[in-house]
Amino acid sequence: MRITVGGEKRDVDEALTIRKLIEIDKVETPEYVTVSVNEEFISKDVFDSYSLKDGDEVEFLYFMGGGR
Amino acid sequence: MKITISKSEYDRIYKHALAERPNEACGLIAGFDGEDGIRNITKVYLLTNVDHTNEHFSIDPAEQLAAIKDMRRNELKPLGNWHSHPETPSRPSEEDKRLANDSKASYLILSLQDESDPVLNAFHIENIDGEKTVRKEELVIIGG
Numbered sequence: 001m002r003i004t005v006g007g008e009k010r011d012v013d014e015a016l017t018i019r020k021l022i023e024i025d026k027v028e029t030p031e032y033v034t035v036s037v038n039e040e041f042i043s044k045d046v047f048d049s050y051s052l053k054d055g056d057e058v059e060f061l062y063f064m065g066g067g068r
Numbered sequence: 069m070k071i072t073i074s075k076s077e078y079d080r081i082y083k084h085a086l087a088e089r090p091n092e093a094c095g096l097i098a099g100f101d102g103e104d105g106i107r108n109i110t111k112v113y114l115l116t117n118v119d120h121t122n123e124h125f126s127i128d129p130a131e132q133l134a135a136i137k138d139m140r141r142n143e144l145k146p147l148g149n150w151h152s153h154p155e156t157p158s159r160p161s162e163e164d165k166r167l168a169n170d171s172k173a174s175y176l177i178l179s180l181q182d183e184s185d186p187v188l189n190a191f192h193i194e195n196i197d198g199e200k201t202v203r204k205e206e207l208v209i210i211g212g
Contacts, residue, residue: 066160068161
């Protein structure tokens with residue numbers, strides 16, 4: 001199936017989970033990453049079970065914050 | 069690395085940071101890395117600090133996503149972020165360092181500690197052997 005990750009189209013295996021995609025992409029410091037699929041933010045609790053579908057648009061967003 | 073930002077984009081950061089006081093203000097920076105090794109900030113994004121305090125900032129993820137898509141549409145490269153320190157100097161705090169997780173990013177901090185003399189600095193923050201290392205970058209405000 002074909003999905004879009006960070007604006008780039010890719011062919012991936014069926015039933016790819018968000019957790020697996022994070023592993024494949026070697027996302028750094030995943031604990032600070034928010035994931036959206038088709039502009040909906042996905043809870044970290046379901047990364048292991050959330051299967052991506054053909055045509056999904058995925059974005060990895062790094063948490064950006066700080067303090068004085 | 070040398071970084072440039074136009075006076076007009078700098079002014080947008082400054083005015084937004086002033087308006088958001090006493091809270092910290094924040095946003096993203098975008099532009100392009102030139103072949104001459106100079107990083108050029110051509111657009112800043114003024115985003116919501118969802119913490120709404122003078123001690124922390126967290127960029128609204130929905131606005132962050134919208135900004136990233138805008139950059140993509142306009143063929144701009146995400147270059148990092150900016151935030152204000154309403155009451156403290158322009159240098160990364162321990163929390164700033166802890167939460168800086170992108171070694172390719174530039175981190176801009178605008179201090180309003182002295183309102184009559186705002187200070188904007190840029191920093192590179194990298195995790196080296198488990199320790200966050202900070203390097204100040206040369207930042208030039210260009211144009212009138």
